[in-house]
Every structure is written in C-alpha cells, then in structure tokens.
Amino acid sequence: MGISDSRELRGTAMAWLDERTDPRVDFGWLSTFTYDGSRIPLMDRQRGIRKPAGMDAALAIRTTFTPPNQLPPYNDEIGADGLQRYKYRGTDPDHPENVALRRAMEQRLPLIWFVGVASGLYEPIYPVYVIGEEQAELQFALAVDEGQRFITPGTPMDDTTRRYVERITRARLHQRVFRMQVLLAYTDRCAVCRLKHPTLLDAAHIIGDAEEGEPVVPNGMSMCKIHHAAFDQNFLGVSPDLTVAINRDLMEEVDGPMLKHGLQEMHGIRLHVPTSRAQRPDPERLAARYETFLAG
Template sequence: MDYNWLRDFKYNGVQIPLMDRQRGIRKPAGMQAALAIRTTFTPPGGTPPYADSIGPDGLQRYKYRGDDPNHAENRALRRAGELKLPLIWFVGVAEGVYEPIYPVWVVNDEPAQLQFALAVDPAQRFLSPAATSDPDSRAYVERLTKARLHQRVFRTQIMLAYETRCAVCALRHDSLLDAAHIIADGQPDGLPVVPNGLALCKIHHAAYDGRILGIRPDLTLHVREDILAEVDGPMLRHGLQEMHDQRLMAIPKVKAARPDVDRLERRYQAFLAS
C-alpha cells in the first residue's frame, strides 16, 4: 500500500488518515483507541526491528512510543487491548510502501520491557502463559507469528526486489512464485531479509531445497550430475538440465538487495556435500 493512499483514506466520505509520518501508533480524532500501528522500512542490509522481537511465549512484541508508558500513543494502544479491538499493522516493505497485517490484537501490556504483546492470528488471542509453557505449544505459536508477519513481509519484499520474476527462469506469474530462503529460517543468519532470499518459481524452489539445483556465489547455476544424465520430458530438459552453468536470469537492481555472497557460499557447500 502506498503512503499517500493511506494518508488520504476516506470512510463514508470522511477523510480518516490511517497513517502519518510522525507517529508509529495512529489514533484518529474522535476514536477511543488506536486504529493502526506502523513499522518503518528497513533497507535490505539491515535487520527489521520485529525480526528478533518474538517473546518466550512465541508472540510478537511491539515497542512503546518512547520510554513513558503514559505517553498518549501508548495509552491509545493499551486502550485498544482493553477493548479487544482489532488493529492494522502497516509494515514498511519499501520507501513509502507498506504491507498491511490485519487483524492484530494487543493481548498483553509489558511496561517493564516498554512493549506490548501482539496476537497476529486469531488462534493466539486467548492464550494463557501456561498454554505456551510446553515447548511444542510455544513452537506452534511462533510458527503462526512467522507465517502471518515475518514470511508475509519477506515475500512482499522479495517480489518487489526481483520485480516478480523467478531468479532462475524469469517466470513472471506471481501465483507460481515463492520467496525462498538461502539460509533456512531458524538457522544462524536465516533471517527473513532480502539478501537471504530469492524469488523462485515453485519448480526451481523445490529443486533448490531438494538439492537438485545449486546456486554458486558467482550467481551461476549447478545442476546435480545424476539429474544431467537423466532422460525425461521437456520440463527436465528445458527447466533444469539446460540451466546448468547459466547465470541467474533475474537479480535485484539494488546492490544491497542481491543475494548475500557468504550465505550463498554456505548453502552451495551444503549442496556439494549432499
């Protein structure tokens, strides 16, 4: 979503800006509580503030405005939690462009840490601390958080960086494209950030994860030897075998958004070892 559209939003003919550039917590005049929260865009080389803000219960955290729990914006967000009102979370994915995460809810206030706990999925709304003390339950809650927030934002950023094209074959059909990790989520450096990602069509994503296809640090492709020797139909021949030693067909124009060389090297060594 474009910032200008959010600023000029109208409901029943009345302009109600959903965002302004000066505030992370948005409470329109006349409303009892906050309507929206915002996280600014982090350039490709940086780590977004939400990436390492999952609590021990698997829920996402959102920091207060400043260090005063009674700041007007913090009170507005706290009130949204008290009233159990849904919020819109606008996460910056490019300069002036936001991915809306809706609905989210404030489910706990943590003044000692200057933050709120958020539910980003309805299944998280009524969890008690005891419910997430079990490791399996906690892992389930965290998976929901990553799917609803981290991976969704990651996909949007990857598609913007690669202009909705598969890095390997340049296929442009959005519904057939995935945001693939170079280093898997949960591993060191496996963050959902653009330099750790590639836009891949579903065939090439599966081939990459299945160690049929490797990507060298110089952005050329390596198809496994036994696959090169197979005889099959046109998909194998044109979609995989002919890609061997070819260079990626689509890479981001912005240098900082291109695949991280160190991550590519680690992934490529794992491919060779297989």
C-alpha cells in the same frame, strides 16, 4: 464515534484492503479510504500508532522500513513465549499513542499493522490484536493469529507449544514481509528463469528456518515455484559466483518439456540478482548451501 462504530469501521477497512490489486500499499493510497462518507486515512504520516479523530482506541500501527545492514529505530521482536512485541511510542506509558493502543487491548479490537518492506511501501498484516502490556520493557504483546489471542503473554509453556506459537508468528508476519522484500529486490522476477508473475513467485531461503536462517533479503532469492521446489530438494543449486547448477542425475533424465526447458536448460546460467549489492545473495550463505547441494 462509539465502540460499535469503531468495530464496523475496522471491518470495512480490512475488507477494502482485501480488494486491493497491489499487495504493497503506500501512504497516498491508504489516504483514500472512506467510511460513511468521510475520508479516513488508515496511516498517519508522522505517527506510528494511528487513532482517527472521534475514536478512543488505535486503528492501526506502523513499522518503518529498515534498509539492509541498518538497525531499526525500534527493536520490535519475538518474545520468549513466541509472541510478537511492539514497542511504545517513547518511554511514557501515558503518551496518547500508547494510551490509544492500550484502549484497543482493553476493548479487544482488531488492528491493522503496516510493516515497511521498502521506502514508502508497506505490507498490511491484519487482523492483529494487542493481548498484553509489559511496561517495564516499554512494549505491548501482539497476537498475529486468532489462536494466539488466548495466550497470556509471559506465562510458562512447554517447548513444543512455544515453538508452535513462534512458528505461527514467523509465518504470519516475518515470512510474509521477507517474501515481499525479496520480490521487490528482484523486481518481481524469478532469479533463475526471469518469470514475472508475482503470484507464481516465492522467496527461497538460502539458509532455511530450520537452520536458523534469518528472514533478510541477502538470505533469500526470488524463485518461481518450480525452481524454489527444485532448490529446496537440491535438484538445483546456486554457487557462490551466482552460477545455477542442476543435479547430475537430473541432467541425464529424459522426460517432458518442463524438465528439459524448465530445469536442464538452466544449468550453467548466471543468476539474475538485484542491482543493489546490499540485497544480493550473501556469498558465505551460498557457499554453505552449495556444499549441501553437492553432497546431495
């Protein structure tokens, strides 16, 4: 399969992913993709870097799910330049999978990144580009946004630019994965009102990005958009014992049904939390955030 065919296949695969009804995908469903009459699974069950037969460059990469409080098998992380890194397969730069990823870099081909959000479930991030290789660190540098493709990895940049690049990386990758993991933990329900419509739900940070809050499930709660906004503005608080509190001034206001039923009647209820203790809100983070709510 030539490079031109490879580009067309990638575009077709990404368009196919755009049409999915469930934002989370698994190996079985990804194995049903067809192109030009042939079935071409988008994920390899055994390998992290997917290169279908007949192609010389990688089509997709994968990061497996890491349960709470466990270390990931590969330490993919954001570099000092704000760009995301993806670790080699093993330590040999000439391993076929690493070569396939290098070919994608040389040919400037878009990739699909399947990031594990639960056991066997993935969030597809695309298009992603390999824009640099750091052999001493056994890793590649990735662009997760079109604008990042024009950055040379590792080059000096001012703090404002670096923070901007990192903010894009977190928004396109880390925060999307964080949202999906939180919604899965809360079975796609608002922790406050039990609303069960994923498109109306957010992952609310207990400790926010500005305070260096980590994008991990114990630092998040699934909330509908009205309760997320109320939480961010300190109209709504959650105590360490998982009790919802509404701002005193708001409790005394008189307005329409949303204020009465959507906020005031939530005062004093107990938060709906995951069955897994490891995924429940961290009490220490809640205590720190609740102090902010009380002070507000």
